[in-house]
Amino acid sequence: MSSSKLPVLPLVHPLVLLPASRISLPVPTKVGEALLSLIDNSDSLPIVAAVPTSSTNQLAEWATAARVLRLVKPPARNPRQPYLVSLHGLTRVQLKAPLPILDASSVLLAHDINYPPTENLPTREVVDKFKTAALRLLDRLARDSIQQARKDGYHKIAGMLEDITDARAAWMADVLAGTVGGEFEDRLAILSTPDATDRLQLATTIFIKLASISEVTKRISNAVDESLSKQQKEFFLRQQLAAIQRELQALQRSNGDKSPTTTPRSGASEGTTSELDDDEQHDADDMADLKRKIEAMAPGSEERKMGVREWRRLKRIPQGSVENGVIRNYLEWLTSVPWPNSTPSGDIPDTPSAASQKNFLSNARAQLDADHYGLEKIKRRLIEYLAVVRLREAAGKREEEHQRHEDVKLQAEVAKSESSSPEKSLVKYRPNADSVPRTTPPNEREKKAVRGPILLFVGPPGTGKTSLGLSIARALNRPFQRISLGGVRDEAEIRGHRRTYVASGPGLIVQALRRAGRADGVILLDEIDKVGQSNFHGDPGAALLEVLDPEQNHSFNDHYVNVPIDLSQILFICTANTLETISAPLLDRCEVIQLSGYTHDEKLHIARRYLLPKQLKANGLTNAEVEITEPALLRIATGYTREAGVRTLERAIGAVIRWKAVEWAEWAEDNDVSNGISSPSDTKATSQALVKADVKQGEYKRLVEESELEKILGIARWDGDERDREERRGVVYGLVVMGQGEGGILPVETIIVPGQGGLKLTGSLGDVIKESGELALSWVKKHAYDLCITNERSQDPLKLPDPIDIHLHLPAGATKKDGPSAGVAMTCAFVSLLTGACVPAHIAMTGEITLRGRVTPVGGIKEKVLGAHRAQITKVILPYANRKDVEHDVALEIRNEMEFVFVRTVREALDAAFGKGALPWRRDALLLESRL
The missing domain is CATH 3.30.230.10 (Ribosomal Protein S5; domain 2)
Incomplete structure (x- = not known):
């Protein structure tokens, strides 16, 4: 047995460092400074003797020669923090003479140590017993562990045990003893056993004990969980909450908090318990609602299969796990998509088809005329589309009636043949799932029959492209959703993020479908010419190719949902200011409808019919209080605006109305007229009073003349x-x-x-x-x-x-x-x-x-x-x-x-x-x- 001297580093009870293990622990400032001095004076990383200490600060006889891997100094802003040292165990050593209880002045004192002789190889029988006990313990720990990283670590060690040799068995015993934990006495006993055979036998006994304790603890916990009734759970949670509140109050008092703390009354815990009950009830309702929506999906469909598969995964994962929330979020999105063949869940009412109603086309034409002035070619094209929708729905109904008649006729023939010759009919005709004609549900046939084109409205800003899409949705009695594509530079905004990413979610198309609640809504893709070009995030314009292709969008694939979605029943309407920035393949999928600028005559009609009433209502006035003459409107349209649309014209009219609103408010205050016209019955009398006031000098003047525009709007920008x-x-x-x-x-x-x-x-x-x-x-x-x-x-x-x-x-x-x-x-x-x-x-x-x-x-x-x-x-x-x-x-x-x-x-x-x-x-x- 060789000897040497090493600085002694006592470990805080109950830490034990075994060979082949690593540990990081805080040390006092004096110890940290001594270690720093030792590192500076040494050519390589220094080695110390890490000695376990008992509960009475008595050093043990056996220690571990450990290399100092890293020493972290405390930050300068907080020098009271301890040093942090990382040690790597090399081999076990024995102190020559037992050391006394160390005091604060004993810092890294060198002490004589002995290295044990070379270990003898254990027998194969001892190694096999150790291997069996270790694998049993690792399997139990892996099943009980919640963290996936810890599970993977246990499985990795188990894989190393499968191919272990006799020479490395004792080393593996040290590794496992430092990994699985256990009592202080058990780990100290393994450290104090230099012989390999004795150490393996001791480790086998300890591992069997740990595995048995884990099994018994798990069995008792399951039995207790099963035996606890609802009242016991409530009592247990109530006691936990009361204990937490007592600890918080004690902590506040110890920190000298002067804020008043209220003592929880007896009803406080009951109220909190009620909140907990409500949370549990809401959670159960949400789960039941998800299950109901999954069951409402069409049997055999891809979305139902995906929903059932994820539902089963959700039931196996603990409720507090992060994966549980991820799966629940996915199921909420999956069940909220309006699948064409799903049974309505009742959350969103099934809106009846407007195309099947009487006077559909005349009502649609009236709707378009009421919302827009002019645009005759565009209105004619939209009426053509609506007429095709009506005719196709009528054809679908005729096909449905014919199919129903054929089914009734076939059933009558089958019943007649069975009644006339039962045995012969059983041999000659045996109906099964494939021979009996399967009728398509009416709503499914109707949606498959109606297939809308992709309309692209191209024109200058303010010409009514977006409002045209809203008018079409109103005429069809379908939900309307608008998606702004201006500045979208990520392909995932269209196709959705994959579920492997953090905070992933579906794309804009699926989000619009969820808000619409129907699979045949009207979706407006606004500013499609301003979609970002190809970059490292992908090409969003290329992602739109599948969405806007009538031959492909019946199976659109969103990366998050990962189930084919039928978009063929949606009426897509795109808007753009120019065709120059739209890619040729995307433009080829759209039917271009040009919207040019308005004439001055059209602008005057739009201003008189739409813009002026809108601004009067927005500013709290009526026609009886403000009126703009025709020459003044023409002057606004020609001298103060120069655009193809009417947005600037609306802003100019709004400025005039606000100017008159100030005059009207001041005149109303001076003449004791509160808030203008107090009731509809006073309209005629107030209008006559205002007409008389126009004549008097200095009174309120309701008419806006052309000569007043320069005072209101300033100098005309375009003056001819x-x-x-x-x-x-x-x-x-x-x-x-x-x-x-x-x-x-x-x-x-x-x-x-x-x-x-x-x-x-x-x-x-x-x-x-x-x-x-x-x-x-x-x-x-x-x-x-x-x-x-x-x-x-x-x-x-x-x-x-x-x-x-x-x-x-x-x-x-x-x-x-x-x-x-x-x-x-x-x-x-x-x-x-x-x-x-x-x-x-x-x-x-x-x-x-x-x-x-x-x-x-x-x-x-x-x-x-x-x-x-x-x-x-x-x-x-x-x-x-x-x-x-x-x-x-x-x-x-x-x-x-x-x-x-x-x-x-x-x-x-x-x-x-x-x-x-x-x-x-x-x-x-x-x-x-x-x-x-």
Whole structure:
């Protein structure tokens, strides 16, 4: 037996460090400083003798040589905290002489120790007995443990025991004794047994005792739990609560808390017990409700199978476990989805189908007309869809009646054959589950028959896209849900998070289905053009492909629900401001319906019918108290708003109403009129009083005149600048569509400057419109001889007789301009500049050209024509291919007030712009050659 000296580190009772085990424990400041000094003075990690101590602070004879792995100093802000040291047991050692009881001054004193001799290998019989007892104990501990990590640790040690050798059996005994715990005396006995055989036999005895104690404790606990009645449980919980309250009060008194504490009366515990009873009752009701909803699902369906499987898992998991809450949350979502074939649970009433009612189409048309003014093409398309819904439901009912008639007829034939020849019928015809025709439930056939398209409303903001979806839901008597997709950049927002993630949940589609409560609702996907692009979170636009595909959405897969969901009965309506940012596959799945801007006449009707009553009601006024004249409304629509929709118009009307509300409130206070009109019977009398007050100077004036708008709204933002035009060389007026979808006119200005024959383009132009300018100049150079600009075909009009540059500018340089629609206007501007002819100021044009001189069609015709009409343009030059757009989209009253010229070539456009015969075309002259 070899000897040495090691610093002695006493362990606080009842800690025992065994070889091959690790332990972390706090040590006093003096011990921590001594360990720190020992680490600094040593080249490697120091080794100390970890000696167990008894309850009387007496050191034991045997100890463990342990390596100091880590020493954590207390933080500087709290130096009173102890040091934290981590030890790793290496081997058992024996103190040469017993040490006395240590006092506070004895810190890491070196002491002589002896290392035991090499251990002899135990016999195989001893190892097998130890292995059997250890596996039994590990199995019992794994079953009783709640934490999954501890279970895995026990299973891992059991796997190591399966292949253990005789040489490592004694080492495994130390590992298990330090892992499974036990009494202090048992662990100290194992530490004090240096012989391997004796240690294995001792560990076997201890493990058998621990396993027996665990089994008996578990059996007693189960017996007690089964024998406790409800009254005993209540008494037990009541006593626990009273003890907790006493401990809290004692803690408050010990901390010197001056806040008054109330002594619990006898009724307090009873009230708390009642709350506990209520919680238990609510929990039982929730579980019963989940079970009822699962049973209401269609037998054999995927959702029912998933629900039953998760329900069985839920019953096996303890109620306080985290997994229990996860499964319950999943079952709540699963049962709240309106599955098409499930029996209604009664939570959400089954709304009757409006398409089967009388006068359905006329009521739907009246609903659309009441909610929206104009939009005739869109209303016609929606009425077409509603008509198809009605016809398909009628066809489904006829099919149902026919199927019911066939079933009755078949049952009568079977009964007749059985009554005539029972034995023969049993041999010839034996009905079973496959031979008997299975009739589809009426609601299921109806939902499978009606399959809605994917409508995509595209238009500027404020044109009524979202409210159209709400009107369709009202006409169909279906629930309406809106999903805002603006800024969605995570695919999981659409498809849901997988259940492996913390706080996972279903996607927006399933959430909308749950709120709707029906499988055939109307879901509005708002701002679909603003969905985020592909990133490390996935592509939400690609996730929408399955949702918006009528051939695939009957089995939509949400990652959280993980059961195919039928979305084919839902009427999806999408809205967007532009088609440019929508992916081509997603756009291919939608039926695009364009919503253009409103005319001034339509805006006046909308303001008079919808916006003005809405603002009057919002501000607590009536028509008898405030009235806006027609010229004032027109001035608001033309001078203070410039948009395709009506949102800014509504805000301007609201500002006027609020201004008048202040005047009305002050006048009402001065004339003792409380809150305006006190009752409906006083409306006529108050209206007459207000009319008389309009006449008197200084009294309240209910009419809002056009002259008052500048005082109320300030200076008009658009004051008719576009109407102040002039006929000038090199200036032509083109038609444009502005950023918010509002059309207007834009002057194309050109001047000649000294230079080298180049073209300069300014006005914040994009690449496409710059190419249009270069294309127009190339066409003018090509036909300069025909237009009498040059005397020879080979001459460049920008270099001969003097070199010049042309500067083309589009005003409002802060606004980005791009698009292939300015070729005709630029060509006319170049021709006017080089020939000196002028285009009249009442003419505007749009269209793109080619090098061959063809005029190609452009978009936004309705917006451009409306902008020209607002600017008092009387003649518009358009491509011939856009003739149908004018006939279908432009209102008849505007077409009657304006002249439209449709051109196919650039020459026709020049003749329409400058007038017939205004330009001297050389090809039209008759050339004679004299040979005299």
